[in-house]
Amino acid sequence: MATNKVKQIHSFGQSIWLDFIDRAIIASGNLKKLIDEDGVRGVTSNPAIFEKAITSSSDYDADIRKLADSDKTNEEIFFGLAISDIKQATDIFKGLYEESKGGDGYVSLEVSPFLALDDEGTTKQAEELWKAVDRKNVMIKIPGTKPGLSAIRKSIAKGININVTLLFGLPRYKEVTEAYISGLEDHLAAGHSIGHISSVASFFLSRIDVLVDPILDEKGLGDLKGEVAIASAKKAYEIYKQAFSGPRWEKLAAHGAQPQRLLWASTSSKNPAFKDTKYVEALIGPNTVDTAPLETIEAFRDHGVAANTLEQDLDKSTEILNKLKTAGIDIDKLTQQLEDEGxxxxxxxxxKLLQAIEDQKSKV
Incomplete structure (x- = not known):
């Protein structure tokens, strides 16, 4: 029997997480099946995923109606529903979390998107969600915005596992590694152990190419279409290797600190001209995570090619980004635009989700 292609990715040191959650996939046993058969090692969620889960099924209606009698706001009702799902998922991954000694088995829950530019609000809610889920293998997602950097550092300093989301640009990613390392230093300086803290930095891919590719055509660089996101990700991995090496990091590593792994997000191909497993195949390498929607995992299981590709053609990646600069394309400005749009x-x-909860409450 042929080895499962998705499972093969893990042999190169990369973990595949599922970018999806709903009650049906948990209750049906399909999430457990993905762990057993495909070697899926974690789950990520976001407001859009929960919106789809809650508005496209009746699985949540009874709970919404039950909570409608309380004095909870619609946002509090949502987090009540989400926390219930996240708890169930973390329990399914508990065995993997323990077996990997905290290396994998994480489920991510995001703070309210309304707080993306609110440092204090994000820090407060991150701690509230962390305590509400009350599982060692949950990660709280915080957007890697400018105000988010402070919230990330403060949350890590409290010993909270953090998934930094919405990363598009290299300068911002570098700031995120600094926030993580500083947070670990703060936690250690306060007299706490740091070996249990885990974090990932989610670098978004396909959205970069969706924005940049039309500009490449205008500048006569059409041959680089579909390549800029991958080139940026490979350069991010270089930053990762620099950040998590050297005397400063070694001091933390001596106390059991774990590097903040890069996580590849937005890995489904948005351009039908590209292979549907393009972004997964291009960035397989050690100490990384790839979170993919179910369709992308199924596509890779069917026809994906697993190989150690992440550090191949690094010179080409540098050359691609240099060509953009020469052509007057400001990639840093474009990635900031993507962060704002994100x-x-x-x-x-x-x-939309909060309105759906309001509509459901009115049926009581």
Whole structure:
């Protein structure tokens, strides 16, 4: 029997997480099946995923109606529903979490997207969600915005596992590694152990190419279409290797600190001209995570090619980014635009979700 192609990825040191959650996948046993058969090692969620889960099924209706009699706000009702799902998922991954000694088995829950530019609000809610889920293998997602950097550091300093989300640009990613390392130093200086703290930095891929590719055509660089996101990710991995080496990091590692792994997000191909497993195949390498929607995992299981690709053609990646600069394409400005749009892309489904809860309450 042929080895499962998704499972093969793990042999190169990369963990595949599922970018999806709902009550049906938990209750049906399909999540457990993905762990057993495909070697899926974690789950990520976001406001858009929960909006789809709650509005496209009746699985949550009874709980919403039950909570409608309380004095909870619609946002509090949502987090009540989400925390219930996250708890169930973390329990399914508990065995993997323990077996990997905290290396994998994490389930991510995001703070309200309305707090993306609110340092204090994010820090407060991150701690509230961490305590509410009350599982060692949960990660709280905080957007890697400028205000988010302070919230990330403060949350790590409290011993909270953090998934930094919405990363597009290299300068911001570098700041995120600094926030993580500083947070570990703060926690250690306060007299706490740091070996149990886990974090990932979620670098978004396909959205970069969706924005940049039309500009490449205008500048006569059409041959680079579909390559800029991958080139950026490979350069991010270089930053990762630099950040988590040297005397400063070694001091923390001596106390059991774990590097903040890069996580590849937005890995489904948005351009039908590209292979549907393109972004997964291009960035397989050690000490990384790839979170993918179910369709992408199924596609890779069917026809994906697992190989150690992450550190291949690094010179080419440098060359691609240099060509953008020469052509007058400001990639840092574009990635900031993507960050701003990313916040809006999570705000809209969250607003829709809160309205759906309101509508359901009115049926009581």
């Amino acid at each position: 916040i809006e892309k999570f705000n809209k489904p969250f607003e």
